[in-house]
Amino acid sequence: MTSYELKVKEYIESTKIEAEHITLKQSCHSVSDAVEAIGVSENEVVKNICMIDQNGRFIVAIVRGGDRASTSRVGKALEIERPRLADEDEVLKYTGYPAGGVPSFGFDAEFVIDQKVTEMDTVYTGGGSPYSLVKIMVEDLLRINKGKVIRARK
Template structure:
């Protein structure tokens, strides 16, 4: 297992007492479509951890791979003046992970978290496990609980 994914799994075990079932794919899971194809699920079941700057504060939105986050709509939903995609440095500083591998929890710092409410329609979703080649299955309600994520509509 990739050392970064192993570190994520160990952190999840230490912080939350849970075992993460990491699946690693050499071909990568960088996009939601890539992940869905290698995992064998619908794109809507891919839980992508996206970092944004909301009024210059980093937030994470765990969104369905089938949805594109409408930043203006998200800003309205969370009471921010402005929401924009975070640059790679902010993503790494806020979470400890690089773009494409950001897990929904176990970040290096406290970060306000939201979850795309459409993910909650599934019995199981797949989220990044610390690298663009690793994912893990999780019940979306459990994911929201572990991430302390508030459900929000991410599209208008």
């Protein structure tokens, strides 16, 4: 287990949420990899699209695996100029996790959650590395990251 995965597990235990950390032997870096690895639909896997606004605020748009995040919709919902996508170095700096393993919680950010995600009971999100996932109830996800539900998808 990597230090990143351990950090996610410790966060889950400290917040006492009901979530399952899953470590895999094969990569789950992409949605298609995750779907293949755990045998679920792409809508059960969420992507965390990391963005930065003009003031340096870090924003994470959470969308279903088959959807694409819209920077213009996120900007409009937050009443800011359109944010830009974060690069891999910025993702690690702001989240503490490498791209491809970022969880939907556990670090300081403005979280926005697409409405379609809230139609699910349970989702799989990054588990700290490209070889791990977290299975979490959407209601717990909303509670711990204090996300704002908007239309974040294109």
